Amino acid sequence: MAAQEAVDTVADREIGVEQEHLDQVYRRLEEKIHEAEFLMNDAAQKGHVGTPGALAERDAQVFRAGIHLNRLNNEFEDFLFGRIDLLYGKDGVRGPDGAYTSVEPADDAIRPDNTAEIGETLHIGRIGVLDADYSPLVIDWRAPAAAPFYRSTPVEPGRVVRRRVIRSKGRRVLGVEDDLMRPELRATLGGAELPVIGDGALMAALGQARSHSMRDIVSSIQAEQDLVIRAPAASVTYVEGGPGTGKTAVALHRAAYLLYQDRRRYSGGILIVSPTPLLVSYTEGVLPSLGEEGQVAIRALGGLVDGAEADVYDEPAVSRIKGSSRMLAVLRKAARGALEGPAAPRLLRVVAFGRRLELEEPELRRIRQNVLSGTAPVNLLRPRARRLLLDALYAKSGAVGRHSDPELAAELRSSFDEDVSTEDAFLGFLDAWWPELTPRGVLDAMADERRLGRWARRVLNPGETRRLARSLRRPGLSVHDVALLDELHTLLGAPARPKRKREYDPLDQLTGLEELMPVREETQRERAERLAAERTEYAHVIVDEAQDLTPMQWRMVGRRGRHATWTVVGDPAQSSWSDPDEAAAARDEALGSRPRRRFELTVNYRNPAEIAELAAKVLALAMPGKEAPRAVRSTGVEPRFTALGEGADLAAAVRSEAERLLASVEGTVGVVVAMDRRAEAARWLAGLGDRVVALGSLEAKGLEYDATLVVSPAEIADESPAGLRVLYVALTRSTQALTVLSGERDLPDAAGVPDLLRD
């Protein structure tokens, strides 16, 4: 008891020490706000005195200070989250953040009797704060001086003696957890021995209940993850790692790091491509919590094309066709063939120079073929089509050769062109014969099986053609349709811009029209949002769950980063694409010949060892020889197996198992079913509250829950050729508890274990 109290007292004292530091940080920030306000008033009073540059700098300072305080007050639960106590370094050089730059300890930093004095203490937080004398009160987590907080290990401690994670809420420090990097050392700070509190912040973070949004991991980034986050953004950074190794977390932190490190270079924006809208909403809070917003767009694969938000999936046989690079040949034909719709006119008749001139079908066909022999996008070929039509009509007009003087001849021709091309009959004909095609229009044309058969000849077999046409006849877009739209957009060329909204016209004031059409200045923020929405190319592209992109999706994503650097994270063992080799080839094509830097993440932070072990059995079937990541913790809770008795009601069983899991964990429960059961599963769970969600197997990608119920492994595995890998994804979603519910098809043994999960 007495010993416990002593520990508490040391812990309380250390909390007090950190509280004092946090108070000092807030005092300093408030000072900065006052300074900034003073400068602002001063600037206003002096009016135009001062160079424009100085005024802009002042504004920027006020703006930054305002953002800091606002964030500190409103958003961050743990603004200050870390501290490192370091030995004296080899030299006394300070970096721009005020910290000593030396990575290695000075030769005499450790005395022969293994004692040492702490030479520098740094606090790490979400943004950097300097004291009035430019000494660092808080180091930004992305600054070079913060790297030892993440990189230092007992094997390679560098200058770090003690690494401390500080937990705080608002302005109050709640707790501290220490790790000693040099446990053999007796270090003193200001003459007193360095105390050590708690037993590891990582485990505390991993054991916490999950909500429906991802948390940042800024206070517990591990060394192998830090290497990826801070890797220089040259060409392509390729990161592989099994489920739960932090790939998504690392990708998001890397975006924040790149912006911090070189904001100007990434002013062209960073795009994060996510497989599903569910994963987008799960992850979109992370960057704001790291102090980054605005420059990063997180988009689902089904939402990369403006105006096409798709979140439904085709059946696997259809998505296999739509995702395959064979579609490229089909789309090329369709983009041209769609010009000849059922309503395409077969005769052009105009009157010029008092004569009736006609072009009949064979001539029209020849002209069309001639125009299409070019490689330009179809919509951009329209002016050429118009010119060749006029040439052909002129040749019939009898005017050719009427003048031998070239100037007169040219004049005659130009008046012919003007006459004909303003004639309603000609204009109407051109619109119908060479219409402005839209990607959506061509996709609709492909829904006609007969026409699609023509365009897909020798590329798709008749069965595939039928399936594809049938799926395109369904209303709405599927996720895989979006990549086709994007391809068509390129093949067709940008249609003429829609007419701009009416501009503000001062003359309107005289007519009183302005009252009917309110004119409002666009705000800065609206402008930024509009520009972001209009952006089609980015300075850096991060692809999450990259193993799932189909060849056609790689082409779509590739177009958004033609001049970009890339971070590509994925796990081939979780690929839901039937032909991973084909997808890898498409990926390589999209990324071009840029050099790759490869990293591997090897530790599973999500699943307890008990769940990871079970999942590894499916991995062995799905990808024999592939190693599973090492689980970092164990809970002692084994997965639960239960089988549906003969004639039993699946809905009732799912509901009751979900209820059981809800009672066993504090946070979220995910119920994963085969894709075609997704709608009914949502009904089965109705009324159980928002801690539980039903997911189709493909939607579970990237997400995690405190507990997961996997319904019928066999149904999930049989869904598609990639079914075993999809099942592997489903089994690796849980942070605490897993239940597997088998049906008849799973051939469960007496203990309810389905045959796919037996040894």
Ligand SMILES: Nc1ncnc2c1ncn2[C@@H]1O[C@H](COP(=O)(O)OP(=O)(O)OP(=O)(O)O)[C@@H](O)[C@H]1O
């Ligand atoms: N260093 C860390 N500290 C604390 N938590 C971590 C750390 N690294 C990863 N995690 C947690 O582990 C879980 C898995 O991370 P994440 O979703 O990024 O993994 P992933 O590799 O993308 O997984 P999957 O391939 O299954 O989608 C998350 O809850 C994440 O917050």
